[in-house]
Amino acid sequence: MKNESSKNQMKDSLEILSKIRRAEIAEDVFEKISDKIRDRQNNRIQPIWIRVAAAAFIGLLLMEQYIILKPQAQIASNPIELLLPVSTNSLYHE
Amino acid sequence: MTFSELYQAYKNTVYNLALQYVGNREDAEEITQDVFVKVHENLNRFRKDSDWRTWIYRISINHSLDFLKAKKRQKRSILSQILRLDNPDTRFEIPHFNHPGVELEQKETIAFILNCLNHLPDNQRTVIILLKIENLPQPEVAKIMKTSSKAVESLFHRAKKNLEKLLNGSEGK
Incomplete structure (x- = not known):
């Protein structure tokens, strides 16, 4: 009996839901959408600037790699470096 | 277009x-x-x-x-x-x-049913909304939900059962 009544109640609930009327959207929504689209386009970074930033970053990485892996001979051949005193880091001379 | x-x-x-x-x-x-x-x-x-x-x-x-x-x-x-x-x-x-498509005298009832609907899993809630409120045919619902008509049918059956439990449970409180 209880089962039957809850089934009826369920049927009623679904019927009530199907009676919800269609609503009309406000007229000014299209303008708001256009504004949002315009804002997004203005805030978007141009692809050319993304490429420039990427190229600069890769350039920096390559330069760092070059400095780190520079051959010792090349360093020694630098005349300024030859003038610098070389520390042996030893405290006592034997 | x-x-x-x-x-x-x-x-x-x-x-x-x-x-x-x-x-x-x-x-x-x-x-x-x-x-x-x-x-x-x-x-x-x-x-x-x-x-x-x-x-x-x-x-x-x-x-x-x-x-x-x-x-x-x-x-x-x-x-x-x-x-x-x-x-x-x-x-x-x-x-x-604040649903503009709902009559004032049914506002409370529909708010209550929609609240119960919100307790259902996403796909069960969607199937009830599409079939019962939007009144879409079953094959179209299946297409929207990227599933078969049969799956929509069983999903709706499960959704109805769960909603029934929720409606009865909430009423008893």
């Missing part, structure tokens, strides 16, 4: 669908705006072999569900987490029910 033609053709479809999920005019308008911004952004990527209506329905459903999830997350501040911990009744309530 141009963007403004698409808007004119589907503005009320998107708005009404969003209304069934969120239950108030302001949020439904916000969802409609975001859906059409998304449509505008993806217009060029749209595959010509699928139809606009199904595509727009899918975007609207996904966006409405995401919107509700974001709102829920917003609500769960540290304080409310402590105060409302595991209280399912307060977790899913529609904050201010």
Whole structure:
């Protein structure tokens, strides 16, 4: 009996839901959408600037790699470096 | 189809669908705006072999569900987490029910049913909204939900059972 009544109640609930009327959207929504689209386009970074930033970053990485892996001979051949005193880091001379 | 033609053709479809999920005019308008911004952004990527209506329905459903999830997350501040911990009744309530398609005398009943609907899993809620409120035919619902007609039927059956439990459970409290 209880089962039957809850089934009826369920049927009623679904019927009530199907009676919800269609609503009309406000007229000014299209303008708001256009504004949002315009804002997004203005805030978007141009692809050319993304490429420039990427190229600069890769350039920096390559330069760092070059400095780190520079051959010792090349360093020694630098005349300024030859003038610098070389520390042996030893405290006592034997 | 141009963007403004698409808007004119589907503005009320998107708005009404969003209304069934969120239950108030302001949020439904916000969802409609975001859906059409998304449509505008993806217009060029749209595959010509699928139809606009199904595509727009899918975007609207996904966006409405995401919107509700974001709102829920917003609500769960540290304080409310402590105060409302595991209280399912307060977790899913529609904050201010303001559905322009609902008659005043049925407002309370429909708000209650939609609140119960919000306790159902996403796909069960969607199947009831599409079949019973939007009155779409079963094959179209299957197409929108990317499943078979048979799966929609069994999903609807499960959704009905769960909703029935929720309606009875809430009434008994």
